[in-house]
Amino acid sequence: MVEEVKPRVKVPKSAAAGEVVTIKALISHSMESGQRKDKDGSLIPRKIINRFTCDLNGVNIVDVAIEPAVSTNPYFEFDAKVDAAGDFKFTWYDDDGSVYEDVKPIAIG
Amino acid sequence: MNLNRRKALTLGIGGIAFAAIPGLSSAATVEELTAAFTAGATPGTGGITLTTPEIAENGNTVPVSVDAPGAVAIMLLASGNPEPAVATFAFGPGAGRQFAATRIRLAKTQDVFAMAKMADGSIVQAQTTVKVTIGGCGG
Numbered sequence: 223m224v225e226e227v228k229p230r231v232k233v234p235k236s237a238a239a240g241e242v243v244t245i246k247a248l249i250s251h252s253m254e255s256g257q258r259k260d261k262d263g264s265l266i267p268r269k270i271i272n273r274f275t276c277d278l279n280g281v282n283i284v285d286v287a288i289e290p291a292v293s294t295n296p297y298f299e300f301d302a303k304v305d306a307a308g309d310f311k312f313t314w315y316d317d318d319g320s321v322y323e324d325v326k327p328i329a330i331g
Numbered sequence: 332m333n334l335n336r337r338k339a340l341t342l343g344i345g346g347i348a349f350a351a352i353p354g355l356s357s358a359a360t361v362e363e364l365t366a367a368f369t370a371g372a373t374p375g376t377g378g379i380t381l382t383t384p385e386i387a388e389n390g391n392t393v394p395v396s397v398d399a400p401g402a403v404a405i406m407l408l409a410s411g412n413p414e415p416a417v418a419t420f421a422f423g424p425g426a427g428r429q430f431a432a433t434r435i436r437l438a439k440t441q442d443v444f445a446m447a448k449m450a451d452g453s454i455v456q457a458q459t460t461v462k463v464t465i466g467g468c469g470g
Contacts, residue, residue, distance in 0.1 A: 242427030255436070257413055282423025284431065289416040291409055293392040293434040293467075300420075301427035 229324040236329040255290035273315040279308035358414040374456035381445040381457035390467030396432035399447035411441025436467035
């Protein structure tokens with residue numbers, strides 16, 4: 223089964239210098255917990271996003287260690303302080319080694 | 332059960348299979364996770380707000396948020412889940428506020444814990460009980 227992993231991130235287009243903005247980040251992912259069984263009673267192997275990070279201009283905002291108890295399509299909301307214009311970089315790390323990235327610019331003004 | 336386990340082992344996921352068998356659980360317990368996070372400090376109260384719904388109709392996606400001003404890291408635990416660890420948020424210098432919200436799975440009605448580690452190493456803890464109508468661990 224090919225699964226489409228698609229990040230969806232909400233960031234304000236602009237902020238005043240020093241303003242704290244709220245960021246919402248979601249990625250479509252089944253987050254297979256490793257607890258479920260298929261029709262034959264065999265366990266479905268775990269496959270989750272195990273880490274999520276967000277940086278602004280190379281400065282870390284949040285780094286989340288994720289366990290299987292986080293829901294399908296993991297969603298995170300958090301606050302970032304914007305001192306200068308630049309790019310938010312979002313990174314998700316999959317159990318299978320895949321890394322998914324998204325970048326959102328923010329302007330000052 | 333044995334058949335399942337054998338099948339699972341042949342698939343090379345023995346560890347996960349063990350975790351799913353009650354009593355043989357290899358998942359870290361609440362105590363172990365707490366000890367690792369607190370490094371021996373006794374959790375205090377206050378300075379941390381954990382917001383959860385009182386009743387979650389669907390345990391597959393329960394919104395939770397936690398706010399702990401001045402924290403360097405926040406750990407969420409679900410004491411009644413097969414694996415109590417939920418997520419650990421580490422806040423970097425760019426964080427505007429030590430706040431995070433996410434959606435979690437809860438297997439049954441249980442206590443949810445949030446622990447925050449402050450910059451000086453002290454720990455504060457908050458706890459809420461969530462009633463779960465439909466469990467969120469499948470199978």
